[in-house]
Amino acid sequence: MTSMGTSSFEITVNIIKTLAVFLMMVQAVPILVWLERRGSAFIQNRFGPNRVGPLGLVQLLADAVKFLHKEDFVPDKANRFLFYAAPVFALIPASIAYMAIPMSTPLILGESRFLIQGFEINVGIVFILGISSLAAYTILMAGWGSGSKFSLMGAMRASAQIISYELALGLSIVGVIMTYGTFNLTDMITAQMGALNFSGFGYTTTISWLPNWGIFYQPVAAVIFFAAAFAESNRLPFDLAEGEAELVAGFHTEYGGFKMLMFFIGEYGHMMIAAGLMTTFFFGGYLIPYITPDDVYQFGLNNFGSETAAHIFNSAVHFLMYNVKFALFLWIFIHVRWTLPRFRYDQLMDLGWKTMLPWALGNTIVTSIVIFSAAYFSISFPPAVEDVLKQIFKYFTRT
Amino acid sequence: MSVDAILFWILTLVVLVSAMSVILMTNPIYSALCLAMTMVGVAAIFVTLNAYFLAGVQLIVYAGAVMVLFVMVLMLFDLKHELQSFSRGKFTGALKIGSVGILAGLIVGAVTIGKSLTEVKAVAENAVVVDTTKILSQNLFLKNIFGFEALGVLLLVIAVGTVALSRSKGGTHARD
Amino acid sequence: MLETSFLNNIGLEHYLVLSAVLFSLGMAGVLLRRNLIVLMMSIELMLNAINISFVAFSKFNNNPEGQVMVFFVMTIAAAEAAVGLALAVSIFKRFKEVNIRFFEHLKG
Numbered sequence: 001m002t003s004m005g006t007s008s009f010e011i012t013v014n015i016i017k018t019l020a021v022f023l024m025m026v027q028a029v030p031i032l033v034w035l036e037r038r039g040s041a042f043i044q045n046r047f048g049p050n051r052v053g054p055l056g057l058v059q060l061l062a063d064a065v066k067f068l069h070k071e072d073f074v075p076d077k078a079n080r081f082l083f084y085a086a087p088v089f090a091l092i093p094a095s096i097a098y099m100a101i102p103m104s105t106p107l108i109l110g111e112s113r114f115l116i117q118g119f120e121i122n123v124g125i126v127f128i129l130g131i132s133s134l135a136a137y138t139i140l141m142a143g144w145g146s147g148s149k150f151s152l153m154g155a156m157r158a159s160a161q162i163i164s165y166e167l168a169l170g171l172s173i174v175g176v177i178m179t180y181g182t183f184n185l186t187d188m189i190t191a192q193m194g195a196l197n198f199s200g201f202g203y204t205t206t207i208s209w210l211p212n213w214g215i216f217y218q219p220v221a222a223v224i225f226f227a228a229a230f231a232e233s234n235r236l237p238f239d240l241a242e243g244e245a246e247l248v249a250g251f252h253t254e255y256g257g258f259k260m261l262m263f264f265i266g267e268y269g270h271m272m273i274a275a276g277l278m279t280t281f282f283f284g285g286y287l288i289p290y291i292t293p294d295d296v297y298q299f300g301l302n303n304f305g306s307e308t309a310a311h312i313f314n315s316a317v318h319f320l321m322y323n324v325k326f327a328l329f330l331w332i333f334i335h336v337r338w339t340l341p342r343f344r345y346d347q348l349m350d351l352g353w354k355t356m357l358p359w360a361l362g363n364t365i366v367t368s369i370v371i372f373s374a375a376y377f378s379i380s381f382p383p384a385v386e387d388v389l390k391q392i393f394k395y396f397t398r399t
Numbered sequence: 400m401s402v403d404a405i406l407f408w409i410l411t412l413v414v415l416v417s418a419m420s421v422i423l424m425t426n427p428i429y430s431a432l433c434l435a436m437t438m439v440g441v442a443a444i445f446v447t448l449n450a451y452f453l454a455g456v457q458l459i460v461y462a463g464a465v466m467v468l469f470v471m472v473l474m475l476f477d478l479k480h481e482l483q484s485f486s487r488g489k490f491t492g493a494l495k496i497g498s499v500g501i502l503a504g505l506i507v508g509a510v511t512i513g514k515s516l517t518e519v520k521a522v523a524e525n526a527v528v529v530d531t532t533k534i535l536s537q538n539l540f541l542k543n544i545f546g547f548e549a550l551g552v553l554l555l556v557i558a559v560g561t562v563a564l565s566r567s568k569g570g571t572h573a574r575d
Numbered sequence: 576m577l578e579t580s581f582l583n584n585i586g587l588e589h590y591l592v593l594s595a596v597l598f599s600l601g602m603a604g605v606l607l608r609r610n611l612i613v614l615m616m617s618i619e620l621m622l623n624a625i626n627i628s629f630v631a632f633s634k635f636n637n638n639p640e641g642q643v644m645v646f647f648v649m650t651i652a653a654a655e656a657a658v659g660l661a662l663a664v665s666i667f668k669r670f671k672e673v674n675i676r677f678f679e680h681l682k683g
Contacts, residue, residue, distance in 0.1 A: 123451045123532060130442070130458025136467045137435060144428065144474045156471065163467060170459070183452070183532065407585045411593055418597055418620055422604035427613050434616045441623050448590070448634045453645055457626075460649050465619070465656045472660050473612060476667055485607050495606040499599045506595035514588045531639065538639040539646065546643075550650045557654040564661040 010112045018099065021118040025098045026091075029268045030060035036334045043338045070257030075147055078254065082145030087255065087262035090138040094269025097131040100124050101276040102186045104286050104319035105293045108311045115186075116315055124185040125173055125277075129166075132232070132273060136162050138266065139251050146254040154250030157345065158234055164352040165231035165238075171360035172224040175367040176281050179217045188214075189285035193292055200374025207396050211289035215282040220363045222282045224356050229274030231352065233267060235333060237340040238348060275329035279322065286322035293318065406447055414440035431469045438462040452532040590631035597624035611666065611673040615659045622652045 034049070034057060041048025049056035074083055099118020107114045121127045136159040143155020180188045196210040215222045231238040239250075252263050279285055288296070296317050300310030343351070381389065417440060420433040438461040445454035485492070539547060601624060604617030626645045633641025667673050 121451065123455050126452060126455030126459070130455045130463060133459055133463025133467075134435075134439070136463065137432070137470065140467070140470050140474060141432070152474065156475070159467060159471060163464060166463070401583060404583050404585050407589065408582070411589075414593070415596060415600075418600045421616060421620060422600060422608060422613075427610050430613050430616060434619065437620065438623065441627060444590075444593075444627060445630055447585075448630045450630045450634070450642055450645075453630060453642055456646070456649065460653055461619075461623070465653050468656065468660055469612060469616060472664060476673065485609065492607065496603060499603040499606065502602065503595055503599035506598075507592050510588050510591045510595065514586075531642065534639045535642050539643050542640075543643050546647060550647060554650065554654060557657055561657045561661045564658070565664055 007112070010114075013112070013114060017114060017116075018118045021099050021103075022095050025095055025269060025272060026265060028272060029265045030064070032268050032271075032330060032334075033060055033264070035331070036337070039331070039334045040338045043335070064261070067258045067261050073256055075254050077147030079145040079147060082141045083254075084259075086138050086142035086145055087259040087266075089141065090135070090263050090266030091269070093131045093134045093138075094266050094273065097128045097273050098269060098276065100128050100185070101273070101280060102189060102285065103276075103322050104315045107315040109308060116319060120184075120186065123183040125177065125183050128273065128277065129170060129173070132270065133162075133166055135232075135266070135270065142255070142263070143251040146251070148254055150249075150253045151251050154253065158251055161231055161234070161238065161348060161352070164349065165228045165356070168224055168352060168356035168360045169228040169232060171357065171364055172221040172228065173281070174364045175218050175221045175360075176214060176225075178364075178367050178371055179214065185280050185285075189280060189287060192284040193287055195290075200370075202378025202380070205393055205396075211284055211287075213282060213284045213289075218282065218363070218367070220359060221367075222278075224360050224363070225281065226274075226278060228352075228356060229278065230333070230336065231348075233270035233274055233333075235267075235271065236337040237343050239342065271330065271333050272326075275326050275333065278329050279325040283325050285325075286318040288318070288321045403447065407444075410440055410443050410447065414444065428470065428473050431466060431473055435462050435466040435470070438466060449531055452535060587631055587635040591628055594624045594628035594631070597621075597627065600624075609674050609676055611663050611675055612660075614675070615656065615663070619652060619656065622648055 037059075038048040038050075038056065040046075049059040052058045052062050074080055096118075100121055101124075102115065102117045102120070104116035107116060139155045139158045139162070143151045143153075143158075146152070176188075177183060180191045182188060182191070192212050192214060194212050196207040196212050196216055198205045198207075210216065230236075252260060255263060287293070293314060297310050297314045300313035301307065304310055304313060380386075414437055417433045417436040421430045421437065424430045424433060438457060442454040442457040442462065445451075445457060598621050601617045601620030604620060605614055608614055608617065626648055629641040629645045629648070631641075633639060633645075663673055
């Protein structure tokens with residue numbers, strides 16, 4: 001267990017850091033809820049919460065106090081153990097999985113090197129997928145433990161949906177993994193540094209006005225991943241589990257007060273994992289386009305003088321960049337929720353099994369063929385065609 | 400005690416207690432949830448053995464898919480506490496438990512005797528923690544490719560068979 | 576001193592004993608329980624026990640073959656679970672019960 005550090009200073013900082021990441025994830029939820037309520041109000045031409053604090057920002061604190069004062073209600077037919085355990089289990093997978101996402105360049109203080117993430121794990125993606133697949137238990141426990149038919153049916157729907165879309169999600173990631181050749185999220189981000197650079201078939205092309213982001217290599221995977229992530233986090237347009245018209249509120253029909261809030265945190269946690277992974281896989285993670293971390297470090301060194309300050313500046317700037325991208329995806333999540341209508345259940349299953357799964361499979365196959373042939377074959381064109389191609393490349397690669 | 404040892408003992412405790420609960424709980428849903436806990440514990444044990452990728456696969460396949468299926472089916476059946484969850488007969492029961500105990504004792508005895516007879520080379524003890532994922536994939540796709548393809552065919556057959564089985568109306572002797 | 580070295584130095588035999596105990600628990604489940612689905616869960620338990628010993632051997636002999644074997648075991652276990660559950664569902668549809676006591680008349 002050397003990953004926690006060698007000296008007592010490193011171990012202390014690492015433990016505090018892990019706690020801080022967990023708290024960050026939990027603390028982001030009130031802000032997100034506020035954003036969601038204000039955003040939906042903005043979209044629907046209403047005001048939204050605007051009474052408590054500036055712009056209604058303190059509304060969630062008031063809500064939390066209200067939640068704590070609610071009666072701790074358990075339905076008569078509920079299974080008490082599962083009923084109480086489910087909200088707690090809703091928090092665990094989301095928070096553990098979120099910790100594995102790297103959020104900035106490693107912070108170097110003297111001899112020690114701290115990663116700006118809860119912990120690094122070499123098979124990051126597999127770990128995150130595995131942990132977040134445990135979320136299905138929460139839903140089933142809540143649904144069955146409530147002892148209500150609406151809860152049970154909502155839970156069945158939600159877990160069937162999560163299992164179905166996990167296939168498309170996992171398969172879309174396979175193409176990404178093959179492109180980068182690694183499971184490690186930090187390595188993936190470093191692979192996206194610099195300008196867009198295709199090499200293969202005996203040619204190398206650099207397009208200097210585009211960053212080397214994953215979305216240019218795997219556009220299909222990006223679309224499938226994002227759509228499946230909506231389904232995984234049970235958000236509209238895939239929140240069949242909570243179709244008010246037929247199922248009251250799905251698996252958390254019987255929940256109220258603070259237990260309900262914990263489900264909320266779990267759901268937003270899944271949303272945050274999806275946004276973080278989207279950033280990491282397809283949009284360069286914490287990297288700033290056109291600038292490498294070394295440039296930022298040099299800038300810090302020139303302006304602040306000391307190396308420690310430059311390292312801190314480097315990490316802070318990249319952390320900010322990560323959060324900008326992250327917040328953008330979270331906003332898309334919220335915007336889509338208030339823009340699109342809900343699917344019908346058979347449409348949902350059709351989309352998952354008959355559209356997204358074949359496309360993800362096809363993407364995997366095409367990616368593997370292209371990667372293999374780009375590495376082992378080289379194409380030679382007749383001189384006239386090559387001239388034309390060079391002209392086209394020149395157009396795209398102009399500076 | 401080193402961190403590795405503490406981890407191992409905690410995980411052993413978790414795995415064994417939840418495995419015990421699987422066979423002792425009278426409500427099958429509790430059994431299934433305990434089995435899911437066991438799977439997570441086994442995944443953690445894989446991590447202590449440096450098999451990170453397998454740990455992830457264990458989480459995805461076992462804990463995330465197979466056990467969710469079990470739990471879903473059980474919840475659909477909605478069996479309450481069963482009247483006869485254990486087999487009848489005190490004598491046969493004792494015999495069964497005894498034979499299982501003898502089996503466990505035999506294996507444990509064999510392991511300890513084998514340890515004293517042959518000194519297992521402690522290669523991995525001091526070796527650097529290498530990423531076994533790449534070696535694993537090379538072995539899987541270069542040496543064992545036939546088995547891998549056969550598994551693919553097996554999965555296809557299973558998928559078709561399962562769909563056929565669950566859609567059938569009860570075969571030739573169907574009454575309803 | 577012997578006690579602490581047993582507690583401290585986690586070696587191959589620790590994992591093997593753990594695997595053996597898990598396997599025996601699974602076997603006890605198969606022998607003692609009467610619910611079809613709990614029987615299948617006990618079988619999964621036994622397969623997991625085998626996986627632990629495969630991975631332990633693989634680590635302590637520096638041989639990746641053991642981990643490849645675990646892959647195969649996992650795939651087959653998943654397939655077995657799928658077929659078993661489909662059978663259980665059709666049996667439940669037929670008999671409204673998954674306790675093996677109630678369909679003894681499948682004999683002959």
